[in-house]
Amino acid sequence: MADKDPALAFIGFGEAGAAFASGIGIAAIAYDCANKAEACRSHGVAFATSNAAAVQNAGLILSVVTADQALAAARETARGIVRDALYCDCNSVAPDTKRAARDAIEAAGGRYVDVAVMAPVHPAGRGVPLLVSGAHAEAGAAALQAAGFAKVRVVPGEVGRASSIKMIRSVMVKGLEALTAECVLAADRAGVLGEVLDSLDASPPPPDWHSRADYNLERMMAHGLRRAAEMEEVVKTLDALGTGSAMTRGTVVRQRAIGALTIAAPATLNQKLAALARSEAAPKRRNFA
Numbered sequence: 001m002a003d004k005d006p007a008l009a010f011i012g013f014g015e016a017g018a019a020f021a022s023g024i025g026i027a028a029i030a031y032d033c034a035n036k037a038e039a040c041r042s043h044g045v046a047f048a049t050s051n052a053a054a055v056q057n058a059g060l061i062l063s064v065v066t067a068d069q070a071l072a073a074a075r076e077t078a079r080g081i082v083r084d085a086l087y088c089d090c091n092s093v094a095p096d097t098k099r100a101a102r103d104a105i106e107a108a109g110g111r112y113v114d115v116a117v118m119a120p121v122h123p124a125g126r127g128v129p130l131l132v133s134g135a136h137a138e139a140g141a142a143a144l145q146a147a148g149f150a151k152v153r154v155v156p157g158e159v160g161r162a163s164s165i166k167m168i169r170s171v172m173v174k175g176l177e178a179l180t181a182e183c184v185l186a187a188d189r190a191g192v193l194g195e196v197l198d199s200l201d202a203s204p205p206p207p208d209w210h211s212r213a214d215y216n217l218e219r220m221m222a223h224g225l226r227r228a229a230e231m232e233e234v235v236k237t238l239d240a241l242g243t244g245s246a247m248t249r250g251t252v253v254r255q256r257a258i259g260a261l262t263i264a265a266p267a268t269l270n271q272k273l274a275a276l277a278r279s280e281a282a283p284k285r286r287n288f289a
Contacts, residue, residue: 007026007027007028007058007059007060007147008024008026008027008028008029008058008059008060008061008062008147009028009029009030009031009048009054009055009058009060009061009062010028010029010030010031010032010045010054010061010062010064011030011031011032011051011054011055011061011062011063011064011065011073011077012030012031012032012063012064012065012066012069012073013030013031013032013036013039013040013045013064014032014036014064014065014066015121015122016064016090016117016121017030017032017062017064018039018043019121019122019124019125019126019128020062020064020121020125020126020149021040021043021044021045022043022125023125024043024044024045024126024147024148025148026147026148027046028044028045028046029045029046029047029048029053029054029058030045030046030047030048030054031047031048031049031050031051031053031054031055033069051073051076051077051079051080052079052080053080055077055080055081055082055085056080056082057082058082058085059082059084059085059086059143060085060086060088060143060144060147061077061081061085061086061087061088061110062088062090063077063087063088063089063090063091063101064090064091065091066091067091067092067093070089070091070093070097070101071093071097071100071101071104073091074087074089074100074101074102074104074105075101075104077105077110078104078105078107078108078110079108081105081108081109081110082109082110083109083110084109084110084111085110085111086110086111086113086136086139086140086143087101087105087110087111087112087113088113088115088132088140088143088144089101089102089112089113089114089115090115090116090117090130092116092117092163092166092167092170093163093167094163094167095114095159095160095161095163095164095167096160097163098114098159098160098163099159099160102114102134102159111135111136111139111140112134112136112159113132113133113134113136113137113139113140114132114133114134114137114159114160114161114162114163115130115131115132115140115144115162116130116131116132116162116163116165116166117129117130117166118130118131118165118166118169126147126148126149126150127149127150127151128149128151129151129153130144130149130151130152130153131153131154131155131162131165131166132144132152132153132154132155132162133154133155133156133157133158133159133160133161133162133163134157134158134159134161134162135158135159137154137155137156137162138154141153141154175247178246178247179247182238182243182244182245182246182247182248183196184196184197185243185244186237186238186241186243189241189242189243190241210269213269214268214269214272217258217265217269217272217273217276218265218272220254220255220258220259221258221259221261221263221264221265221272221275221276222265223259224255224256224257224258224259224260225255225256225259225260226259227255227259228251228252228253228255228256228259231248231251231252231255232252234248235248235249235252258276261276261279263275263276263279
């Protein structure tokens, strides 16, 4: 592969980079601030000793670093990126971070693409669903598909729209993980784990998320104050067990804030959201159109 310029450069070669590179079938090079030379060789990818060496001839760049390094990686890449190269920022970071990275890349003549990776990279690899947005989303999607990514969808709108979907979805996905931990740790400490899980299994199966969101908001608008008081007792229970109550304390705050508005719940989810947006419970929506 050393006898031809790489078509693709990876900035970062951890779990995601390795998963995306596996069996890729095109010339690729990678740079990682940790020495990943052996990992690169095992995937048939050339290893660069600097960011500049990795991107100097690459038309497609995938940034797959840790979230805390995403902006620094973009700024470093901007010093060596070639004009019109596509910089696909696949990192799980806030929309404002993506926009700051875009500014650095595009000031240097590159084309920035906001990419949201919407599922675990293993075992899917390049079959993982991707959302892309921004002014160069169509070009980025085409380049990603040409590199073997099978599930790429353009989300119309500016840089930050794809990452907003990813970040806000994580409120539920990672939040449920944290709630699960808080629940089962306490249940296990109290010696009632089986009973608690059996009681959850006995609950009716949840509806689709649109219906679930509508129902949950209706319950909070109607009974938030009472539920906040109940959850304060749950906090006492967890604190007495010593297993932690961070998520439950947040539930108290959110239930009380919405219940205290004393808003009669409108009929539909959109009407409920509009009513809450007019109150002090939520800031105005950002328009990504």
